[in-house]
Amino acid sequence: MSKKSEAERMETLILTGNHAVAYAVKMARARFISCYPITPQTGIVEKLSEFILNGELEAVFVPVESEHSAMAACIGASLTGVRTFTATCSHGLAYMHEMVHWASATRLPIVMAVVNRTIGPPWNIWAEHGDSVSQRDTGWIQLYTSNHQEAFDTVIQAYKIAEDPNVLLPVMVCLEGFVISHTAQPVILPNQEDVDSFIPHEPWRHIIVDVDNPITHGNLQMPEDWFYEFRFLMHRAMDAAKEKIVRCSIEFEKIFGRNHGHLVEEYKCDDADVILLSMGSLADQAKVAVDVLREEGYKVGALKLRAFRPFPEEELRRVAKRTKCIVVVDRNLSPGKGGALASELKATLYGFKGMPIVIECVAGLGGRDVTLEEEIGLLKQAFRVMEEDGEPSGIIWLGLK
Missing domain, CATH: 3.40.50.970 (Thiamin diphosphate (ThDP)-binding fold, Pyr/PP domains)
Incomplete structure (x- = not known):
């Protein structure tokens, strides 16, 4: 046709x-x-x-x-x-x-x-x-x-x-x-x-x-x-x-004629040193953040999790092999543990040879706006973590007063 x-x-x-x-x-x-x-x-x-x-x-x-x-x-x-x-x-x-x-x-x-x-x-x-x-x-x-x-x-x-x-x-x-x-x-x-x-x-x-x-x-x-x-x-x-x-x-x-990803959707992840993983509307905004930072010379990518159940373990491991750091932005909170997506990702990568750094971020609770500038800053912060000691210091509470 x-x-x-x-x-x-x-x-x-x-x-x-x-x-x-x-x-x-x-x-x-x-x-x-x-x-x-x-x-x-x-x-x-x-x-x-x-x-x-x-x-x-x-x-x-x-x-x-x-x-x-x-x-x-x-x-x-x-x-x-x-x-x-x-x-x-x-x-x-x-x-x-x-x-x-x-x-x-x-x-x-x-x-x-x-x-x-x-x-x-x-x-x-x-x-x-x-x-x-x-x-x-x-x-x-x-x-x-x-x-x-x-x-x-x-x-x-x-x-x-x-x-x-x-x-x-x-x-x-x-x-x-x-x-x-x-x-x-x-x-x-x-x-x-x-x-x-x-x-x-x-x-x-x-x-x-x-x-x-x-x-x-x-x-x-x-x-x-x-x-x-x-x-x-x-x-x-x-x-x-x-x-x-x-x-x-x-x-x-x-x-x-349309494809929104299968279980996950990759955006400029092939050579990315840092990848931002998220669900929902934040994943669309993350693509814009990636484009901005790519123009500045940063090797970054965005990964949209489309299916939370069933959880796409194999797909995430495949992406993890190619990157140094994954920043997980959760628009949910399990008090006493953190974001559910970050928790699931860490369990998926447990024992994984060459496991990338996983940085946990909780954002947008109660509908609080998560801006493009905040996502850009979050990705830049990931590069600083890698340059310093490679160890994230707990959960990042993005936009917390």
Whole structure:
């Protein structure tokens, strides 16, 4: 297909991050949606309701009294074999926590947008990754997006990943509150036929409305029964998701012409002495910092972690072999330990021959702005650490008063 005819098959709209997600859910043809509105996720719920009311989306929308009920409703719907969607964040995700475990352990390919927001107190509605990072052990795939187009594309990809027979795990698509959710950017919407071809819907095997093959689920398991094996299979499915995410990304690029990275995205890392590792919108800004410092003669690169679960150990080790220092910027905090991404990276590189220096940085908590100048200064500081003694002196608290 020529570039001109391909362009004619697409439409570009100026969309907020929330509306980009809603359009993606519409084009994915989700058939069951249940959400409880919570700032800054509300725009997703409103737009999907509008699509259904106007007849643009053929789906059942179930309004509920809580996030716990929203996930319970999605679990019930997914057990009938229909494509489902929900969205939440922050305290809503915390309230949903019990059912988050049920969704993954029941091996249901639910897709949920998490519009990352700080968990209080004190009360705060701005961006932070702590809400979704705190769910990292629930068995959900977690994909973090850095801009509006990536949020749209990742929702489409999430259904293909989740519904793969070798995966069958739910997916969180994470975008930062207000930073992405309430700002607007051009978003390319693909042709509906291409989306349908990319994610054809085939109901999964373990549905409870098949009267010829009835099943039950969630029953009591004694220690000598199969609980241990179920968890092992979840872990194996998460490993299988790594390959599926990569293949999905490659196929997506062939059809739609865009690639946001597979499990990670490298930017000018090949010869970099210092690499800045981050998730979400900070990763896009890090590319600008790299460009500025490259012009000044610094060998720097940026590495975006797209998949936090499954954690891309092999990809990170491969990058670590080529660099001297990795600066990790976490927009989350585990009090008493530090940022989760830095902790996971250090565990991944433990015992690694020629392990680079790892500098931990916590930044942007409670939605505090992380400026381009701060990221540039952080990278320059890494060079000073290498020149002096090569040993970082604890966590860097970027922007702390």
